[in-house]
Amino acid sequence: MNARDSLLLLAAAVCVAGGLVHFHASQKPAAPPVAATFLPACGVSQTGISPHRVAVVPADQPVDPAITQSRQLFAADPDDREGRAFALLADLCRDGNFPIALQLAGEAPADLRDGWLKFVFTRWGGTHPAAAMQAVDTLTDPDQHTAAFQAAVSGWNSRDPAGLADYAHALAPGADHDFALGTALNNWSLQDPAALGTWLNNLPPGSEFDQGAALMLTHTDGANRSPEVAAKWVEAIGDVGLKEKSLANLLNEWSQTDAAAARQYLANAAWVDDSLRGKMLDTLARASAAE
Amino acid sequence: MKTIVFSLAASALLIMPTRSLASFGAVPSGGGYIVNNGANLVFTITSGGDMSSCKYKGTELNDTGKASCIASGLSASSVTASTNGGNVIIIKCVSTASEFGNMTHYYIVQSGVDNIYMATYPTMEPTVGELRYIFRGQFNVLPNGPADSNNNGNTGAIESTDVFGHSNGQTTSKYYGSERAKDLTVKGATGSGVGVFTAFGNRESSMGGPFVRDIENQGDGSGSDQEIYNYMNSGHHLDLTIGGQHEAFRVNVLHGPYAFCFTAGSTPSVPDMSFIANLGLTGYVGTSGRGRVVLNGLSGMNTAYTYYMGFANTTAQYWTALNSSGGGECYNMKPGNYTMVIYKNELVVWTGSVTVTAGNATTVHTITITGDPSTTATIWRIGDWDGTALEFLNGGNIMSMHPQDVRNTHWGPVTFTVGSSSTGSFPSCQFRGTNSPTTIKFNLTSAQAGAAHNLNIGITTAYNNGRPSVTINGHALSNPGASTQPGDRSLTTGTYRGNNTTFTWSIPASDFVTGQNTLTITPISGSGDLSPWLSASWAYDCVELAN
Numbered sequence: 001m002n003a004r005d006s007l008l009l010l011a012a013a014v015c016v017a018g019g020l021v022h023f024h025a026s027q028k029p030a031a032p033p034v035a036a037t038f039l040p041a042c043g044v045s046q047t048g049i050s051p052h053r054v055a056v057v058p059a060d061q062p063v064d065p066a067i068t069q070s071r072q073l074f075a076a077d078p079d080d081r082e083g084r085a086f087a088l089l090a091d092l093c094r095d096g097n098f099p100i101a102l103q104l105a106g107e108a109p110a111d112l113r114d115g116w117l118k119f120v121f122t123r124w125g126g127t128h129p130a131a132a133m134q135a136v137d138t139l140t141d142p143d144q145h146t147a148a149f150q151a152a153v154s155g156w157n158s159r160d161p162a163g164l165a166d167y168a169h170a171l172a173p174g175a176d177h178d179f180a181l182g183t184a185l186n187n188w189s190l191q192d193p194a195a196l197g198t199w200l201n202n203l204p205p206g207s208e209f210d211q212g213a214a215l216m217l218t219h220t221d222g223a224n225r226s227p228e229v230a231a232k233w234v235e236a237i238g239d240v241g242l243k244e245k246s247l248a249n250l251l252n253e254w255s256q257t258d259a260a261a262a263r264q265y266l267a268n269a270a271w272v273d274d275s276l277r278g279k280m281l282d283t284l285a286r287a288s289a290a291e
Numbered sequence: 292m293k294t295i296v297f298s299l300a301a302s303a304l305l306i307m308p309t310r311s312l313a314s315f316g317a318v319p320s321g322g323g324y325i326v327n328n329g330a331n332l333v334f335t336i337t338s339g340g341d342m343s344s345c346k347y348k349g350t351e352l353n354d355t356g357k358a359s360c361i362a363s364g365l366s367a368s369s370v371t372a373s374t375n376g377g378n379v380i381i382i383k384c385v386s387t388a389s390e391f392g393n394m395t396h397y398y399i400v401q402s403g404v405d406n407i408y409m410a411t412y413p414t415m416e417p418t419v420g421e422l423r424y425i426f427r428g429q430f431n432v433l434p435n436g437p438a439d440s441n442n443n444g445n446t447g448a449i450e451s452t453d454v455f456g457h458s459n460g461q462t463t464s465k466y467y468g469s470e471r472a473k474d475l476t477v478k479g480a481t482g483s484g485v486g487v488f489t490a491f492g493n494r495e496s497s498m499g500g501p502f503v504r505d506i507e508n509q510g511d512g513s514g515s516d517q518e519i520y521n522y523m524n525s526g527h528h529l530d531l532t533i534g535g536q537h538e539a540f541r542v543n544v545l546h547g548p549y550a551f552c553f554t555a556g557s558t559p560s561v562p563d564m565s566f567i568a569n570l571g572l573t574g575y576v577g578t579s580g581r582g583r584v585v586l587n588g589l590s591g592m593n594t595a596y597t598y599y600m601g602f603a604n605t606t607a608q609y610w611t612a613l614n615s616s617g618g619g620e621c622y623n624m625k626p627g628n629y630t631m632v633i634y635k636n637e638l639v640v641w642t643g644s645v646t647v648t649a650g651n652a653t654t655v656h657t658i659t660i661t662g663d664p665s666t667t668a669t670i671w672r673i674g675d676w677d678g679t680a681l682e683f684l685n686g687g688n689i690m691s692m693h694p695q696d697v698r699n700t701h702w703g704p705v706t707f708t709v710g711s712s713s714t715g716s717f718p719s720c721q722f723r724g725t726n727s728p729t730t731i732k733f734n735l736t737s738a739q740a741g742a743a744h745n746l747n748i749g750i751t752t753a754y755n756n757g758r759p760s761v762t763i764n765g766h767a768l769s770n771p772g773a774s775t776q777p778g779d780r781s782l783t784t785g786t787y788r789g790n791n792t793t794f795t796w797s798i799p800a801s802d803f804v805t806g807q808n809t810l811t812i813t814p815i816s817g818s819g820d821l822s823p824w825l826s827a828s829w830a831y832d833c834v835e836l837a838n
Contacts, residue, residue, distance in 0.1 A: 115659030219772030221817025
């Protein structure tokens with residue numbers, strides 16, 4: 001199945017699925033109210049779609065007016081030089097008509113198709129992430145799946161990194177999990193570190209906690225939390241390399257406001273061995289000399 | 292290639308022995324060389340690889356006490372001369388000093404052409420943390436430099452030791468008046484019957500992308516130097532993240548070629564440096580070893596803006612402006628895999644990757660812009676998303692003066708009323724120590740006030756970990772974390788260019804009221820401030836309340 005057919009099939013599948021959105025994250029984003037609304041109008045081109053999947057879309061279903069319009073636009077301007085078809089696509093996304101937008105993208109010229117796919121999933125992920133992810137999951141072409149997934153994650157992350165973090169946490173280990181979680185934690189630690197801190201406190205020890213705690217320490221300072229609180233975060237990190245790096249970051253920040261307290265913490269921290277303590281003292285001395 | 296190489300131990304033979312020193316040639320001198328370009332230039336390269344003298348029509352242009360050089364002096368262990376084709380002289384200087392590792396710097400002249408071409412091949416970043424050539428001209432001979440960086444007659448430093456005040460309340464600094472990397476052509480200073488200009492040359496091995504600015508000139512004043520620079524990299528403003536990748540210093544690659552051009556005072560055009568391809572410089576990659584990228588077009592452009600495509604990997608960076616339909620071609624790229632970005636003015640609105648192969652064109656099909664925040668529907672928006680603060684109060688002055696300069700309009704604090712205040716009255720920069728808070732007043736209908744809305748504040752750079760703390764109708768929103776930005780000064784040293792970052796708050800309906808709402812923005816930071824201007828701060832890109 002080529003990429004175009006895959007998209008068309010996806011559009012059909014999404015239309016049929018309608019509002020049957022099930023989402024396992026703790027924060028359940030609303031399903032797109034438009035999906036069911038547009039189900040009856042979700043006709044697709046039959047060309048190249050395998051028979052058993054074609055059957056899910058009745059052949060006599062009317063073609064959505066937007067699709068009719070886009071076909072007319074492509075007929076007049078095959079490469080969409082004037083951007084009118086893209087404007088139609090953007091309007092569909094703005095109005096939440098993502099299944100139709102996806103169908104339109106699937107019928108776009110080959111040069112445009114991948115970009116329009118990303119556009120649709122970015123917008124979809126930003127407004128109706130659960131439905132967007134469900135649609136992504138139906139893509140079988142690995143490259144297309146990855147592109148759509150990352151686009152949806154990007155859109156979701158821009159609006160709701162906390163929800164994305166929940167979703168990512170529930171994903172099976174793998175590239176998608178790592179991409180989604182890394183994206184979410186990076187943005188969340190910037191946008192609302194206090195909320196991320198609460199979320200992290202509910203995680204079991206492990207790489208996810210370590211990654212989040214290290215980001216928290218990088219993106220926050222005395223305006224968000226005290227050095228003593230930050231020190232507790234450092235102590236809770238399991239990964240040796242991250243723990244050491246985070247300690248260095250903390251001591252560097254702490255020494256700028258209270259060098260004596262930073263040194264005292266280092267001297268009294270039972271978890272710091274002599275080798276690491278010596279290395280950190282050297283770091284503090286260099287930072288002090290540089291000032 | 293016919294090349295005659297004379298070692299430092301060679302006798303005092305001329306490179307072109309059939310001609311007199313008054314004509315084109317180089318003669319060993321004190322372990323270095325005196326070079327005559329056969330036209331108006333005679334310059335001396337010392338045994339350390341620095342230029343201690345540079346005479347134009349017999350007039351000494353160089354400071355007589357301090358040489359022109361890489362860093363504070365190359366400390367070369369080897370200086371050799373060779374010719375190419377009888378009309379080109381190459382002085383090759385190799386330094387193995389600890390601060391350079393193993394660096395090669397070239398001085399090149401063509402017979403009869405009043406340019407000194409240069410190229411630099413570092414194998415490590417100099418320990419001083421920057422790579423630049425400084426031509427130390429005599430200010431009295433070259434008094435007419437760029438005004439923004441002419442410190443002559445100053446009344447003392449007003450910030451650090453490099454931003455100066457003047458009796459008329461204006462300010463100057465070596466940081467001011469610099470162009471964006473994409474706009475670099477030639478720049479310099481003139482005097483009576485003489486001009487010296489940097490031709491910045493190839494920027495592929497520099498860093499920071501197309502919009503960074505770095506020092507180009509400093510007029511130290513009467514009796515001192517007129518410094519004309521080519522900064523290839525530094526930590527000044529260039530520590531950026533491009534397409535999600537942090538930019539590192541590029542080493543083990545050739546920086547340049549670039550040139551210093553000498554005229555009777557007129558501004559030269561950018562010289563043709565293509566002849567350097569045949570000189571065998573370490574790290575030079577010829578045209579045949581390069582490829583190109585062709586972009587068919589962009590979908591989703593805003594025609595009010597110029598768009599660019601940029602490329603970066605660990606060894607090179609490139610960019611080019613796109614045409615009105617978003618198409619364009621980027622030439623002479625080294626082979627490799629690149630992060631590719633599309634800029635709407637200075638804002639990345641699309642990120643991808645591309646592979647370039649030697650001798651070939653890589654075609655990128657029409658790109659659909661997916662990351663332009665301007666497409667978000669809003670209740671109100673102040674400014675527009677383009678990665679700059681230029682549309683705001685004093686935004687156009689950031690590059691050419693200190694914020695305390697009298698030419699700036701009073702910074703505030705500003706109260707901005709949506710619907711009646713002009714965009715140009717909203718501050719381009721928010722300083723904790725000077726103009727905070729900024730207050731925004733706006734009206735909401737009952738329907739609007741009955742729903743949650745996202746507040747987005749976009750910044751282009753920040754200093755001292757500055758980020759916004761926001762209240763809405765007296766309710767404090769959560770404090771965000773600090774963005775990743777270059778560590779050096781920015782808003783007081785001529786740039787708003789850092790890492791574009793957007794802070795977003797989801798404001799619940801309970802925080803809004805029907806009718807007039809009041810929002811305040813104040814910088815927070817975990818660090819103390821050094822002064823009212825060197826305080827936690829940022830430059831705005833855009834502020835909006837999404838619908």
